[in-house]
Amino acid sequence: VQLQASGGGLVQAGGSLELSCTASERLFSKYVVAWFRQAPGKEREFVAGISRIRGNTYYADSVKGRFTLSRDNAKNTVYLRMNALQPEDTAVYYCAADSQKYGSDSYPIPSYEYWGQGTQVTVSS
Numbered sequence: 001v002q003l004q005a006s007g008g009g010l011v012q013a014g015g016s017l018e019l020s021c022t023a024s025e026r027l028f029s030k031y032v033v034a035w036f037r038q039a040p041g042k043e044r045e046f047v048a049g050i051s052r053i054r055g056n057t058y059y060a061d062s063v064k065g066r067f068t069l070s071r072d073n074a075k076n077t078v079y080l081r082m083n084a085l086q087p088e089d090t091a092v093y094y095c096a097a098d099s100q101k102y103g104s105d106s107y108p109i110p111s112y113e114y115w116g117q118g119t120q121v122t123v124s125s
C-alpha cells in the first residue's frame with residue numbers, strides 16, 4: 001500500500017489547513033489510519049487516528065477541539081482538517097495505515113504497516 005500525503009503549506013497563526021492522505025489500496029476500509037507529526041529536534045508524536053468503517057476518531061490532547069479527522073473510503077482518502085493553528089503545530093505531518101490495529105489505545109503506538117512520505121506544515125506567528 002502506498003500512502004500519498006498532501007495539503008501542507010505555510011499559514012499564519014489562527015489559520016487553517018486540510019491535509020489529505022490517499023491510499024493506493026482499493027480496500028482502504030480495512031485500515032486504521034492515523035496522522036503523526038515530527039518537529040525539528042523532536043520525536044514523532046501521534047496527532048489523530050480513525051477507525052476502519054465507523055470512522056470513530058481519537059485525538060491527542062494537544063489538538064483536540066482544533067483538528068478533525070475524517071475518511072472517505074470510496075475515495076481511499078483520509079482528511080485532517082486543522083483549525084486554529086499555532087506555531088507549535090509546525091512539523092512534518094505523516095499519515096500511516098495499519099490493517100491489524102484494534103482499539104483506540106493502539107492508535108498512538110507508531111507501529112504502523114505503511115507510512116506516507118510526509119507533508120510540511122509551517123505556522124508563522
